[in-house]
Amino acid sequence: MSLSVEQQMRRVAGEAKSAAARLASLSTAVKNELLRSMANGLLDEASTIKEQNDKDLIAGREAGLSSAMVDRLVLDDGRIRAMADGLREVAELPDPVGEVTSMWRRPNGLQVGRMRIPLGVIGIIYESRPNVTADAAGLCLKSGNAVILRGGKEAIHSNLAIGRVLRNQLERLSLPAGALQVIDTTDRGAVLELLKLEDEIDLIIPRGGEGLIRFVSEHSRIPVIKHYKGVCHTFVDASADFAEAEKICINAKVQRPGVCNAMETLLVHKDIAETFIPKIAVAMRAQGVELRGCETAREFAPEMAVAGEDDWYAEYLELILAVRVVDNLDEAIGHIRTYGSLHTEVIVTSDYENAQRFVREVNSSVVMINASSRFSDGNQLGLGAEIGISTTKLHSFGPMGLEDLTTRKFIIYGEGQIRT
Numbered sequence: 488m489s490l491s492v493e494q495q496m497r498r499v500a501g502e503a504k505s506a507a508a509r510l511a512s513l514s515t516a517v518k519n520e521l522l523r524s525m526a527n528g529l530l531d532e533a534s535t536i537k538e539q540n541d542k543d544l545i546a547g548r549e550a551g552l553s554s555a556m557v558d559r560l561v562l563d564d565g566r567i568r569a570m571a572d573g574l575r576e577v578a579e580l581p582d583p584v585g586e587v588t589s590m591w592r593r594p595n596g597l598q599v600g601r602m603r604i605p606l607g608v609i610g611i612i613y614e615s616r617p618n619v620t621a622d623a624a625g626l627c628l629k630s631g632n633a634v635i636l637r638g639g640k641e642a643i644h645s646n647l648a649i650g651r652v653l654r655n656q657l658e659r660l661s662l663p664a665g666a667l668q669v670i671d672t673t674d675r676g677a678v679l680e681l682l683k684l685e686d687e688i689d690l691i692i693p694r695g696g697e698g699l700i701r702f703v704s705e706h707s708r709i710p711v712i713k714h715y716k717g718v719c720h721t722f723v724d725a726s727a728d729f730a731e732a733e734k735i736c737i738n739a740k741v742q743r744p745g746v747c748n749a750m751e752t753l754l755v756h757k758d759i760a761e762t763f764i765p766k767i768a769v770a771m772r773a774q775g776v777e778l779r780g781c782e783t784a785r786e787f788a789p790e791m792a793v794a795g796e797d798d799w800y801a802e803y804l805e806l807i808l809a810v811r812v813v814d815n816l817d818e819a820i821g822h823i824r825t826y827g828s829l830h831t832e833v834i835v836t837s838d839y840e841n842a843q844r845f846v847r848e849v850n851s852s853v854v855m856i857n858a859s860s861r862f863s864d865g866n867q868l869g870l871g872a873e874i875g876i877s878t879t880k881l882h883s884f885g886p887m888g889l890e891d892l893t894t895r896k897f898i899i900y901g902e903g904q905i906r907t
Contacts, residue, residue, distance in 0.1 A: 492672065492674055492676045492677050492680055493680045495672070495677070496670075496677055496680035497680075499665075499668050499681075500681065502663075502664070502665030502668065503633040503666070503668060503687065503688070504608055504665075504687045505665055506662075506664075506665035507607045507631075507633040509662070509666070510605065510628065510631045510633055510662075510663075510666055511584070511604065511605050515582040517660070517662075518578075518582065518629050518631070519578040519629075520660065521656060521657070521660055522575070522578040522625055522628065522629060523574070523578050524659065524660065525574050525621070525624070525653045525656045526572070526575045527571070528655060528656050529567055529570055529649070529652055530567065532648075532652045533564060536649060537564075537567075539645055539647070540560070540561070540562040540644065540645045540648070542644040543641060543643065543644050544560055544561065546641070547641050550641075552641065555745065556615060559615040559616050560617065560641060560645065562618070570618050570621040570622065571621075573621065573622055574625045576871055577625040577626060577629050577872055578629070580888075580889055582629065583889050583890045583893050584604065584605060584630060584631045584893060585602060585603065586602065587602050587898070588600075588602070595904050596904060597900070598900040598901075599897060600898045601895040601898070602895060602896055602898050603893040603895055604631075604893060604894060605630055605632045605892070605894075606632055606690050606892055606893065606894055607688075607689040607690075608632065608635065608690075609627050609632045609633070609635070609692060610681055610688045610690070610692070611634060611635070611691075611692045611693075612678060612691065612692075612693045612694070612699070613636070613638050613693070613694040614638070614694070614695030614699055615641060615642060615695070617645035617646050617649060619636075619694060620645075620646045620650060620669065622872065622874075623694075623874060624636065624653055626872055626888075626892060627874075627892060628666065631893075632892055633665060633666045633667070634666070635668050635670065635681065636670065637670040638669070638670075639673075643671075646669050649669075650667065650668075650669030654667055678703070682707040682708060684708075685709045689709070690710055690711075690712065691703060691707050692711075692712045692875050693712075694875050697715050710881075710882075712877045712883065712887070713877070713878060713879045714747070714830075714875060714878045715828060715878065716828050716830075717746075717751070717828060717831065717876075718801070718826060718830065719739070719747075719748060719749065719751055719828075719830050719833075719860045720751070720752045720753075720754055720819075720822070720823050720827060721735065721736055721739055721753055721833040721834075721860065722754040722755075722819040722823075722833065722835070722836075722845070723736070723754070723755050723756060723763060723835045724756050724816065724819075724835060724836035724837075724841055725758040725838075726837040727759070727763075727835040727836055727837065728835075729759075729762075731835065731857065732763070732835040733766065733767055733770055735833070735857070735859050736753060736767060736770075736771075736835075737770055737771070737774060738861060739833065739860045740753075740771065740776060740806070740808050741776065743861065744805050745804045745805065746804070746861075747802070747830060747876065748830065748861055748862075748864060748876075749860065750833070750859075750860050751803055751809065752799060752808070752810075753808055753809070753811070754813050754823075755784070755810065755813070756814075756815070756816075757814050760783065764780075764784055764787040764788050764812070765787050765788055768790070768791065768810075771808060772790075776806045776807070777792065777806060777807045778790075778791040778792065778808055778810055779792045779798050779807065779808070780793070780794050780811070781810070781811045783812040784810045788810075794809050794810070799811070799822070799826040816844060816845065819834075820845070820848050820849055823851070829851045829852055829879075830853070830878055831851060831853040831855065831860045831863040832845075832851045832853075832854050832860075833854075833855045833857075833859070834857075836857070842856045842857075852877065852878055852884045852885035853885050853886070863885075863886065865886035865887065865888050868886055870886060870888030871888060872888065872889075873887055874888070874891070875887055
């Protein structure tokens, strides 16, 4: 008798919870050996993975997916090699599990400390990119967590193929298969059932568009790491070096416009608007960027389209940029607070006091001085890799690496003390 979707998901979650207890006590050496074996397995089985990927590509084209969406699905030799390299890089990272982050002595002689431990079971719900299957598995396993992976239907064959390769290495090392599971049904009901299992699953991380993340957040009984969108700003202050500002702005918008850390709104101080806006407008147009400006910005670059209220909230993810002139730093910060998504904000300035005020008063997850927003990425920030970017403040904020897949427990050393 076949199991219902509810029964299947309960079984998956139960196996993951059992496996998590074993993973939490694995040595760093065993975890690293596992990740390196997984990397080798991906390369050894590259032809099989590509065969399964072809099925997804054919189905995607027949379903009318855009060329950009189809490109996200592709697993060629280079991308498979990149997945393997990513697993090896995670193996080289310091293991956070068991780290004692602080220790202090109380007046009664008790020594009190805090130690990093795994979260337990992590559910990851994602769209499109099958490389997430390997990337997420590596980070979760290295941090001692069991992982349940549920990808989108457009990548089902690719995800299952990668999952089989990775699970084979668990079996080879006599580790529980429940530590890594890829959901093999595209039934949306499976997601809804998983989101009910708060006794077995400790954290849900959705990776995909705003619609997916809102769906997961609205239906989950389990804590969710949310990242709705990346409305990233660059503020060019009155003291900015124009050449530096132009270089930063072009990179932030153009280098890869379809990602969450690309600049979507440019704010320009009024004192330099007359000179800087025509200059940046020419440079942006040369890169194929469509500009939408406020009334003042359009005085200095009349070819700009008119920006409406919706443009200030927009995550374009394409070569479109909103431009606004602000009176001062206060107005720039106010604009960011009103329209930002707590992702990444940049100030380009030579004024030390303004730079420090911007850092103190802008409460997004990443705040930068004189650098492109494109650096808002776990790998670029020295985390080695990231599981995603959190724009909520609990329990993690910003790009999430291995440490963010752990929590801390108190440890206490006594010598027979009793409380009176």
